[in-house]
Amino acid sequence: MNNVLHFLLLFCLQRFNGERSLSAVFHLLSGKKSAQTLQDSKWFRLERVFGICKDVSMYEIEQAARELLKQRWIAPHGERSYILTDAGRRELEQQLPSAHFLQHMNGFLYHSTETLFWYRLSLVVQTISNLVHQRSFEPIHRHEATFIWVKRYLLSQKRPIAELAKALYEELYALCSSLSEEKATIVTLRLTSFERIGWTNEQLAVFFQTDPLYVQFMFHDALHYIMERAEREATSFPILHELVKDLVSPLSLTKSAHKTYEWLRKGKTIEEVARIRGLKRSTIEDHVVEIAANVPEFSIEPLIDAETIEKVVAATKRLGTKQLKKIREAVGEHVSYFEIRLVLAKEGENSAS
């Protein structure tokens, strides 16, 4: 893979299919927690890349787009959006198999907790490694909340340090063994031990003769994998499960949408919530759409009749678009934009295929 960002942009543009601008790609990759971006990631099945490139700038995205244009892999499509050319599609097909970092990556689920998890894991490993080898050390990061967490965790352990070390070793060994050699190496070398301060992405990139961004993605992919298994398999990975269990929240809603959700669950209507919270109806509608996209058990049936749902789903499939305007033209003026958005949010995955 020559340039990871180019690949990623190509990947997103293919999914967006000309229906979103470059700024949507930017918000998606940088992980903007707005209702629109969260929905986009659902509708266009881009959840896994949500927030995986937090430091990327709009400028870098624009530059990457210029490069893709120059290669004739994308072509302008309307205002500030692009679609893939045939050559672009072929390029993407060709590169996809080597995009190993898309294997377990789940930005949508983990983008807000991966850092905390890594802080915990790296500090636990550093502490145990130094204790085992009887060395004093300086913590590898300066995250106060993590210090306290790790201290409490280690103090709560009844077993001798050598046993704890062995148990953690076995958990990490098992998980790394089911990763590729490259990913297992990246995770291991990023860790700080009694004898080595962890390597930076840049240093790992030199070691692997690759791009630092590629290393970063591989690292996140491996981290998401570890988090997922640790979360699910408490009995196989008791230590790692302890590290992850309070971090993974099932709902990733914006704060304000979360409040709205709580009112709706108490049985309030959209109008009522708007009045209670002193917000515009349209704002509450945005929240409802966000909730529909993110909360599986949230049913949209009370808000919209089954027939309309079916009509919208059918039109979406027939037209092969997610542009609200085109869908509304097809289903008729009596269906509101809000209703269409609601259906798309809820049916995101189903209607996309």
Place this chain on the structure above:
Amino acid sequence: MHLEQLLEKTFGYRSFRLGQKEIVEDVIKGRDVLAMLPTGGGKSLCYQLPGYVLRGSVLIVSPLVSLMEDQVQQLRTRGEKRVIALNSFLANDVRQAALADLRRFRFIYASPEILQSPKWFAALKKAGVSLFVVDEAHCISQWGHDFRPDFLKLGDIRKKLGTPPCLALTATAPPEVIDDIVATLGLTNVRRHIYPVDRPNIAIKVECVMSVEEKIERLIHYVKTLQGPGVIYVSSRQWAEVLARKLQAEGIDKTAYYHGGMDAEQRMLVQQQFLRDQLQLVCCTNAFGMGVNKGNIRYVIHFHMPGQMEAYVQEIGRAGRDGKNSIAILLYTHGDEDMVQSLIETELPTKEQIQLFIEHMAFSHTAESSAAQLLPSMLGLSETQWRMLSYIFEKERSSLRGLEHMQANMLQMIEERREWKRNKLNEMRAWLFRSLCRREQIVSYFHQRLSEKPVACCDVCGLTLENYRKQLQSDDEAAWTFHSWREELKRMFFKAGKLDEKAD
């Protein structure tokens, strides 16, 4: 107990370094003290030791979060548990407990911003501050090289805390800046402890070359021949990366770059690697250095000149903190000052930015409103520019003389700032080209006198590089030797002899 005994008991040192004892004595007596100690002179001990004598907490105001964290870490490593850094990232339960009772902390570190918070302020007032320490106090002065408007409010905060005795610390401040510090903090009957800025164990060399290419060649030569560890200062993030890669390509490994654009974890890794001698060389912007407590830095090379003498002295002062012979080399080529000049220009807001800023502020009325949070990026203002404009705005708005007047005043103040920076740069330039002893020039810049010249002084007095040549390689090979990840994991968690017990 005698101070010396206390020193040995709490810090494990046998004796004080230059100036420390006198400063500590005055602080314990409850005097207002201004202390200027050279970089690496052990400033933090001047308030940490009194912390074990005085009743009540010592409050330390510091400009940089990272600097605070480093010092908190150092105290904790020494075994001091009663220390806290107030910041907005504290975990909820820790914050609640601290707010309820700050008194149980011997040392409280805080940024000037957090002192603006009524809650924290009330907690501090309740706790009773026995000593009010201002670290890097030159940030107070508009004419200090990293002016921080928030520092100006410290005089007021101190008064509201009941005017506890104050200790203002700085490493590099010319007399006019010192006067500014005394006035702003409202220090009365102040004891001034000004110690020589000169660091006799650092030799100084300036080398003029014909082109940037030649400069790179010289740099490679020095890095290959001088005894490390070393630091290379450049003027931009891009240069830091370019040079680090160039040196690596030359076969100089154990080299990394460091700048403010990297994420916090990567920065920390580089800093720690350097501290542990896992790295021999760091190419960096001026973001690197503060809080890096490394004794054995043997050379500092300036690939680009800094914009003023204060910065230069502070940066070369990172070398030789262990007291051993070290060298500072500045590489100059024609036109370097233009680059610094254009950096100065980009640091200052443009006329259009000022105009837009005022228009927006006129509507939102206060710099703290939520809409204003987006303003810096909307107007393309850097953090420094934003701070500067907000400061002037707050100061000017009380005059109530209309927007046009304010704009004219702002422009004038920015213009003055530009002029002042130009002068600073000219002084730096003059230092480069004057054929006088470099050390004497530095010392007289700070209105001091040189008591004694070291044998290895500077290129003007005559200097041989023989003593700085590479001899032993102290670096850490283990850190760069990679086995397989399986082997690595084992080494991490098991003691060497016990490896065999664990068979998979």
